[in-house]
């Protein structure tokens with residue numbers, strides 16, 4: 001074994017970084033044996049230097065992250081600060097100064113992964129980011145390496161634990177959104193400002209990363225259609241139950257049937273209880289991959305948390321260190337297909353639409369005509385009347401999203417339609 005240690009600079013020592021430092025220290029001998037050389041924590045950049053950080057040599061702490069990545073003797077920079085800047089500049093500076101990078105930063109990779117990859121390639125360095133999607137779950141490496149010989153057609157997953165916890169509570173207890181969110185906050189599953197999670201921004205960043213890798217093309221955060229889950233109601237869950245479904249916030253990346261384009265989207269959807277994703281409870285994550293030769297694969301586990309995420313980070317550190325000892329680099333960006341990303345209007349799926357209508361003869365025929373005029377074929381209709389008013393639940397066959405939007409717009413104009421109570425896509429059938 002080589003005795004000269006490989007040097008790791010840690011940028012950020014919060015929820016994830018502190019666990020990376022702890023495991024690096026406590027498992028130093030095992031890591032050295034697996035890599036073939038010792039790894040040494042050479043510096044830790046933070047914002048607040050006076051904060052007590054148990055288990056970390058205080059002499060390693062610095063607030064000058066730039067100086068740390070410019071040192072020139074660093075082999076691997078672990079970026080667990082988060083956000084766009086200064087993380088992006090620190091990562092590219094690290095490449096320029098001869099270090100490889102391991103990052104958990106989904107926001108940055110989804111927004112500007114191409115810049116990072118280009119810089120890594122220009123300077124002959126590695127960029128690894130297993131922890132950026134679905135925490136501890138090995139997913140990026142299986143997609144980038146294990147499935148590199150296959151053709152992936154679809155990636156569909158629950159990639160945000162906070163929203164899964166909230167939806168699971170609504171499903172199992174009948175609670176409304178706010179009540180379930182309050183419980184998630186009290187238990188530490190939701191942040192004080194839950195916007196990034198409940199509005200689907202976090203899942204959209206992960207969808208962009210997954211779509212790019214799965215389809216060997218560039219997909220940015222702006223390409224991902226996004227709807228949050230704050231409008232999901234207890235009534236939606238009741239409707240879902242009647243259909244033998246539950247509701248999940250899904251990230252769905254698909255190759256078009258003709259193979260000429262891809263789509264990436266995040267929105268709440270009904271899925272049958274028989275689908276493997278329906279049984280993903282609490283704050284767990286799971287990603288369902290459909291590949292031409294491999295068939296259907298499911299990846300499941302904890303999608304966040306300091307220690308699970310640090311596990312993924314350290315797996316990358318080991319891989320990058322091994323590459324360095326072999327004077328090699330791992331896979332870089334694979335975007336050779338250059339497939340266009342289609343808009344949401346072109347996505348084809350099924351819909352569950354709940355309408356409040358006047359309870360009088362002819363209404364059903366009127367509504368059915370509007371669907372037919374827009375080329376949306378109806379699978380089932382359920383009507384429930386009460387005091388001159390009725391609720392009509394329509395489930396469609398597969399139709400383009402644009403056709404469904406046109407249908408809903410026309411339905412809203414009918415005198416007999418009092419309101420569109422909810423529209424939800426039905427997936428996983």
Ligand SMILES: NC(=O)c1ccc[n+]([C@@H]2O[C@H](COP(=O)([O-])OP(=O)(O)OC[C@H]3O[C@@H](n4cnc5c(N)ncnc54)[C@H](OP(=O)(O)O)[C@@H]3O)[C@@H](O)[C@H]2O)c1
Pocket residue numbers: 011012013014015016017045046047048049051063065079080081082083086104105106107131132135303304305306309
């Ligand atoms: N938490 C999770 O479960 C999880 C899961 C998957 C991925 N991730 C990703 O991992 C990354 C880190 O998340 P986290 O939860 O560990 O965040 P966090 O707890 O907020 O920690 C951020 C760390 O970065 C430091 N920092 C902030 N600005 C800095 C600057 N300008 N220079 C140097 N250090 C700076 C902070 O210093 P102080 O300690 O002095 O404040 C803190 O140590 C993010 O990209 C996140 O998306 C997190």
